[in-house]
Amino acid sequence: MITSSAAEAIHERGQFHFVLAGGSTPRGIYHGLSAAPTDWSAWHIYFSDERCLPPLDPERNSRMAAEVWLDRVPIPQAQLHAIRGELGALQASRMYAETLRTVGAFDLVLLGLGEDGHTASLFPGHEWGIVPGSQDTLAVYAAPKLPPQRVSLSATRLSRARQVMFVVSGESKHTAVAEWRAGKNIPARAIMPQAGVDVLVDATLLVPIAH
Known part of the structure; x- marks a missing residue:
């Protein structure tokens, strides 16, 4: 699905702007992409969120993606837009907002999905960036998962997309999907692109969720 989306975007607009999920769930997907037959020069890579850690820390989303995929393909360096989480949540958030301007x-x-319904670094009880005029990026403090400082794209910015796909793995995450489909107000529900979202559960079941 990712490569077909890329082919369509490149054919129609000459570029493919792709936002990556963090965490461990998409690792296998990214590894598989390293062998994809595509025009890498047309790919532009962004991150849905990042942890405020040193650049080479293995817990960094950008580091994982680089190790299993991005360092192995010839995407121009200027088109790899990492979030500079090492600068701290506020400064990194402001810099990434400028990148996206x-x-x-x-x-x-x-995107991924947590057991509590969080996605990117949009957590229950925290700001999601859903009100009119919300900024593209959010500085996250006191996150319920370590590290406490993070940067996240806002729900409004993540929703400004032609296609949004959630990849969900693990039995405990299925409960969050069920709650989402039942209408519970979890962070993932705040992602509302015009075309709705697709949810790929354990890489086997594609479930469209309309808003």
Whole structure:
């Protein structure tokens, strides 16, 4: 699905703007992409969130993606837009907002889902960036998962996409999907692109969720 989305975007607009999910769930997906037959020069990579850790810390989302995929393909360095979480949540958030200032709708946003319904670094009880005029990026403090400082794209910015796909793995996450479909107000529900979202559960079941 990712490569077909890329092919369509490149054919229609000459570029593919792709937002990556963090965490461990998409690791296998990224590894598989390293062998994909595509025009890498047209890919532009962004991150849905990042942990405020040193650049080479193995817990960094950008580090994981680089190790299993991005360092193995010839995407131009200027088109790899990492969040500079090492600068701290506030400064990194402001810098990434500037990076996104001239970027229109993303072609594809890939997201994960936590047991509590969080996605990217949008957690229950925290700001999600859903009110009119919300900024593209959020500085996250006191996150319920370590590390406490993070940077996240807002729900409003993640929703400005032609396609949004959630990849969900693990039995405990299925409960969150069921609650989501039942209408519970979890952070993932705040992602509301015009086309709705697709949820890929354990890489076997594609469940469209309309808003």
